[in-house]
Amino acid sequence: MSATQLQLARALALPSREAMLNREHSVQHFWYNNDQLLTQAWKEWEETEVDTTTFTLDDSLLDKNLREAVNAAWQNPSKEHLVKSLLEEVATDVYQFQFFDPERLAVLRGYLEKVWNANIPMRPPYGIVLNRRGAMLDKRSEGYLAAPSFQAFYNQILNIYMRPISRLLFPEIMGYDTQTFGFSIYYDPNTDASIRPHTDASSVTLNINLNLPGEEFSGSELDFYDQKNGKVVQLSFKPGSAMIHKGSVPHAAKPITSGDRTNLVLWLFGDNGRIPAPGSKRTEIDPIARWTTPKTTPDGYAPF
Ligand SMILES: O=C(O)CCC(=O)C(=O)O
């Protein structure tokens, strides 16, 4: 009997962490050459090892107020103020809001726990540092988490929630929001603890916390450097809470000193990685144009 794609994927020898940190060519080749195999393996894994009736990933996991306001705006864009009223501006071009229902987050975390334990090679994000327990989430990234129910959920979050919210807050990103990118990150004091100050190569970044109620941590605040007044605003995540910001706002994650923190980080940018020019004018756009999904096809460009 021939081996299944899932068995073959599980038998692959993952490149060493050192090779990944050194960005060796062999590492790129590994993910590129095995992209198809890994995609098939995730499909097979979900079909054979996940009871998708107990892990239904859909917008019932989201905060009810957010879900209702966003659905109302899709029905009738003149109701988009209902969405805006849920978003709190905490620094220039930085907003905070409740994304997931903390009580429902266990469904997603249970699913991700199975993902980590699936024993299928996963490509860790290497944006600024190599994050050990993270995963690449977008189809453009070889070695991404290709499990179909996760992919449907990921695309729903980006297309139904993130893009119109981004356009509502930052209208100048319209057109620089056709392409998607995403990864998960995990911090604990002993492995990956912090990220130094940087900007993202995105038009907009949505950063959502996945900690469950009671999964406490200390430290791990995000510092945002307000360009307008020179002040640093320090923010902390609560279970299921999110921050959305222009990619151009400098930020850093302070060291985590106890507990752990799991987040989803989602990016929008234009075709071939284009982002708005610095200081581009915030022109108003028609709400009807805002609540749409671009017809462009995904390009293959990946920032890392
Ligand atoms: O620690 C975080 O939640 C933010 C991470 C971040 O800024 C990044 O991955 O670019």
Ligand SMILES: [Fe+2]
């Ligand atoms: Fe960042």
